[in-house]
Amino acid sequence: MKFRSGRELTVGLTAVALGLLAGAILMLLTGNNPIDGYLYLFAGGLMNMERLGNTLAMATPLVLTGLSVAFAFRTGLFNIGASGQVLIGGLCASALGLTLGLPQPVLLPILLVAAALGGAVWAVVPGLLKARFNVHEVVSTIMMNWIAYWVVYYTVPAFFKGSFETESRMIPPAASLKIPQLTDLFAGSYINLGVLVAAASVVVIAIVLNKTVLGYQLKAVGFNRYGAEYAGINVNRNIVLSMMIAGALAGLGGACLYIGYASSMQLGVLPSIGFDGIAVALLAANSPVGVVGSAFFFGILQTGKGFMNAMTNIPPEIGDTIIATIIYFAATSVLIERVYDHFRKKSRGGKTGV
Amino acid sequence: MEPVVEMLHIRKEFPGIVANDDISLSLGKGEVLALLGENGAGKSTLMSVLFGLYKPEKGTIRVRGKEVQIGNPNVANALGIGMVHQHFKLVHNFTVTENIILGLEPQIGFVLTLAATSRRIRELSEKYGLNVDPEAKIQDISVGMQQRVEILKMLYRNSDVLIFDEPTAVLTPQEIQELVKIIRNLQHEGKSIILITHKLKEIKAIADRCVVIRRGRVIDTVDVATTTESRMAELMVGREVSFSVEKAASNPGAVLLEVRNLTVRNSRNIQALRDLSLSVRAGEIVGVAGVEGNGQTELVEALTGLRSAESGTILLDGRDITKTKIRDRILAGMAHIPEDRQKRGLILDYSLADNFILETHDRAPFSRNGFLQPAAILANAQRLITAFDVRSGEGASSKARGLSGGNQQKAIVGREIDSNPDVLIAVQPTRGLDVGSIEYIHKRLVEQRDKGKAVLLVSLELDEILDLSDRIAVICRGELVGLVEAKTTNENEIGLLMAGVRQEITA
DSSP, X not given: OHHHHHHHXXXXXHHHXXXXXXXXXXXXXXXXXXXXXXXXXXXXXXXXXXXXHHHHHHHHHHHHHHHHHHHHHHTTOOOOTHHHHHHHHHHHHHXXXXXXXOOHHHHHHHHHHHHHHHHHHHHHHHHHHHHHHOOOHHHHHHHHHHHHHHHHHHHHHHHSBOSSTTBBOOOOGGGOSOOHHHHHHTXXXXXXXXXXXXXXXXXXXXXXXXXXXXXXXXXXXXXXXHHHHHXXXXXXXXHHHHHHHHHHHHHHHHHHIIIIIOSSOBSSOOOTHHHHHHHHHHHTTTOHHHHHHHHHHHHHHHHHHHHHHHHSSOOTHHHHHHHHHHHHXXXXXXXXXXHHHHHHHHHHHHHHOO | OOEEEEEEEEEEEXXXXXXXXXXXXXXXXXXXXXEEEOTTSSHHXXXXXXXXXXXXXXXXXXXXXXXXXXXSHHHHHHTTEEEEOSSOOOOTTSBHHHHHHTTSOOEETTEEOHHXXXXXXXXXXXXXXXXXXXXXXXXXXXXXXXXHHHHHHHHHTTOOEEEEEXXXXXXXXXXXXXXXXXXXXXXXXXXXXXXXXXXXXXXXXXXXXXXXXXXXEEEEEEEGGGXXXXXXXXXXXXXXXXXXXXXXXXXXXXXXXXXXXXXXXXXXXXXXXXXXXXXXXXXXXXXXXXXXXXXXXXXXXXXXXXXXXXEEEEEETTXXXXXXXXXXXXXXXXEEEOSOIIIIIOOTTSBHHHHHTTTTTTSTTTEETTEEOHHHXXXXXXXXXXXXXXOOSSGGGSBGGGSOHHHHHHHHHHHHHHTOOSEEEEESTTTTOOHHHHHHHHXXXXXXXXXXXXXXXXXXXXXXXXXXXXXXXXXXXXXXXXXXXXXXXXXXXXXXXXXXXOXXXXX
């Protein structure tokens, strides 16, 4: 087990290094100095408390959607529906936040529970369809994304119309995950209580997956549903449960995005963090702790790319290109593993050889 | 006799295990050489090295006196080495001819020219007595004929060194006899043959020489004609092996498992089991004999809850469990050694330790308040590994996937017997195992019987059924065609019943 995670860490870091290398080549090709580019990119994400806070705030919903995808994947399900679950989670939290006039300490837990429930309900539908009718979850979760998109599109202007055509009303401060203590600590950045929600979720999911009976059953169903069925594990119940948990995580991600990082919901946008969650999970090799690392790294790139663009002539799209390249290398991790094995064998052969 | 193939000082390692350690062998022209060894002894690895599937760490291979590097199976084919794998590599909705030419399609321009090929295949088939119809589709022909298609594939490619990996594992007794004839024909035509097996009877019947491998090393090479079966078994296992199962007369008690008028439909919604009634008493082993696909699978699935019964009743210790969930049947005292160890019996990506708690993970001592208890799980694994001699690279933390088939099976048998069930349903419990493991598992099954448990043994191996059972139920086309006392019957009678010649059921 330890050996395996060490190996996955190596593969992940290699993918990151190769992605950065590819980015450097692109910077060179566009006539820029990659060393400067990367200095500004990372400085933009990390150089002071405010920027670090923004990076963390950016990474927070990514941790949750990444965790959602990783959790589903560990149990044999492919959750492409994190975007929709984020939207519904965000909608539930925003709607209650705009409606209930309660003090912050009472309101926030209600909003978070509402967001988790919303996401869970949105994911339970594909779960039931899979368990009952063997509908593939990739298809049904994508369809649920668009249902969520249109639900928001009609609900927000109808009930929570804001000052702009394309946005909902701003939530009151009491309904925001931002608290002065954190905002001050990080010099006025977007960081919010979502960081703690994400951290707690990572710990809980890591424990559930690795230490509990539930995790044992969920993973058994994911690895071999026929074997699980033979052992008397209720396969269908576990599929539904796994989708629910994944949806709840993405729903929490929605709360962190719409009542944490932002203060309103936008219309006509399927939030990209749902899909970025797939990338985060992929780079993390579906390990909950790995998700934190990879989401933080993506957060740096997202936050830093603007600064890089301001200080050099490098277009911010390079940041996205680097992310895309890293995902590409993470996805072909089998290749990296092979190369790694090859060299390891060679060096060992050299030591023990004739 | 000049050697066609020589393998010299081959060494092949896998993580935690040396599969082949300094193995040398030579195959003479026109010789049938048997490679005998227990599961996991390294036979298949060695042949995979020869066939170019694995690269050895050390050692050289010579073919017809010339040193060669076999980097992949294409090189092996070019050198005239062909292999019939245990699991056939055929495209099911293609015809025999299409399968045989796959990879070297004869064509003029873009047009396949199959007619001439079909003729050549027919000639080859007649020459070696294979009796294969080149136009038949693979999905329509029997397993035995599929194997002969694999043989034709090698002949069509002009292979003259033929490797057979456990060729009889999937065959009926009649098909085995035919295969023996075919191998003889091949030998007379000057082909050289390597036979990977752990069945001593077959070695006696076909092979000239026998290389015995144990734990990755060559123990001895013997002349088959002058060596007894028990001597070979002893060499293979490293100790004396008893062939006959020693068991006292049975002392059956109350009926623990009863099946009344059970009818079950298969996945294609056809009645695969019709109106079958059967009972197993405490302290007896009831064997279910039959040709594969005559309703055994459906019977077992209905008994264990994997498939629902259309009509009829199943009673476990007098309690109706016909509609009971799998989990509750397990809790009620039923254990099941499944037919397909990789599909059902194990979670291949789980460690051995986690596989040992597959049915008990949610109970003390393996879990408390929903949390798994690693110490208890590990202790349990170590106890079972020792008790059932499960060999693996990294002990309890080895992934089940990495174990050899025999050790996977021992792990399952160990887990199921350890659950101390009232009713044990053992399906093909020794499929693909070597004599050492078979002897061991048989002893354990008889031990269960002697402890007063009811054992239902479903097997395609007639010897196994005859050796172990107290009573034998024979099924054919989903119906019970005979129920006989094991003491008073013989292979012949059972064989006739299996073929559907109905026994006059008289009192």
